[in-house]
Amino acid sequence: MAVVEKSPMQTEHGRDRILRVAANLFLTKGYAETSLRTIADAAEMRPASIYHHFDSKDALLSEILDIGMHAVTTAFTAAREELGSEATGRQQLQAHVAGHLRALFANQAFTAAHVTVFPFAPADVRAASVPQRDEYEALWTDMLSHIAPGLGSDALRLTRLALFGAMNSAVQWFDHTEGSVDDLAATIVDTLWHGLAPRTGGTS
């Protein structure tokens, strides 16, 4: 559970190491496509040793998803506290989009696994993750309803989901080792805030 705070050094042992290599393999190859042998190889141990730390492959995935959801939730509340109460709508949007994207790309793959691995996870594993996901969604719904009070609840939900879709798809095409995540956030927010329409007069 304290994995995300630690540096991804190669001196990592046992349980934490299994979690990290498994998260990366699930993300790149998929859950069913990744065998325990592959995970064991990457963690430099034998398949049987994994069962000392986790009850099953499903339990391993479940914990990975937990850690990922915890990371984005923490990023959200941290961004909110840094903002102060006088922040403009656009500043709030910018801070939270940047926080989400930063968490998405922060060295571990726990958060990103939530995007592509979750939809195909075994039903039990998905169900266990739903409450945390709902909580996180509620944070965004609340924030968006404050900065765009004109939106009805349907449009609000749709905007949130489309924004999530746009942000989360970045795990598949954005190379965070080449570009800045904050620049990515700034561009997304700029487009979402002002739109694509030719700007006839700057409203700032």
Next chain:
Amino acid sequence: MAVVEKSPMQTEHGRDRILRVAANLFLTKGYAETSLRTIADAAEMRPASIYHHFDSKDALLSEILDIGMHAVTTAFTAAREELGSEATGRQQLQAHVAGHLRALFANQAFTAAHVTVFPFAPADVRAASVPQRDEYEALWTDMLSHIAPGLGSDALRLTRLALFGAMNSAVQWFDHTEGSVDDLAATIVDTLWHGLAPRTGGTS
């Protein structure tokens, strides 16, 4: 190859039926998670019979992806021809977003499989699909560069990818049996065109 034009009647036989049930299973359960036995059950035949129509499970997926890409490309060019040359930028955007989303939700799951199944498909299968995907992306890049000429190539690429992410994520949360796909398209385009910023004066 002519599958998408046919109605999804239960009188469907052999090859076409395999394609349709497999596409739906891959989409909901994932590729590796779906066995040939499961596909055979859903198609009401024996696993061995599938091999009379397809060389391998990979070949089956490959053809599903081909059909899906063909569907969206056809939708794009059809929308472009309906538009005429005097269409405004917003009208073009509206038509193509609606076309993409309609193709995404049109009875078969071939197109939607491209969103969630493709990333975890075997490397060979992915590689075979890349040229078609690049072609489709080029159509969008070209269209967006015309309606938003102010965007640099980096911002253009990012806008296209984020828009794709937003649209394609809808396969995971939009119930097209309850709401209208065209309404969904209208809302997405409205937000993308005008932005979330409080509107101080309508520029139409």
Next chain:
DNA sequence: GTCTATATCTTGATAGAC
């Protein structure tokens, strides 16, 4: 806490009758 060895099941794919 990691290992060797193995049980048990499911997988994709093939052979050949009809």
Next chain:
DNA sequence: GTCTATCAAGATATAGAC
């Protein structure tokens, strides 16, 4: 064109030594 029967490989998981 679909079937029965089966193979070989790989999967998750367990038992028990060290």
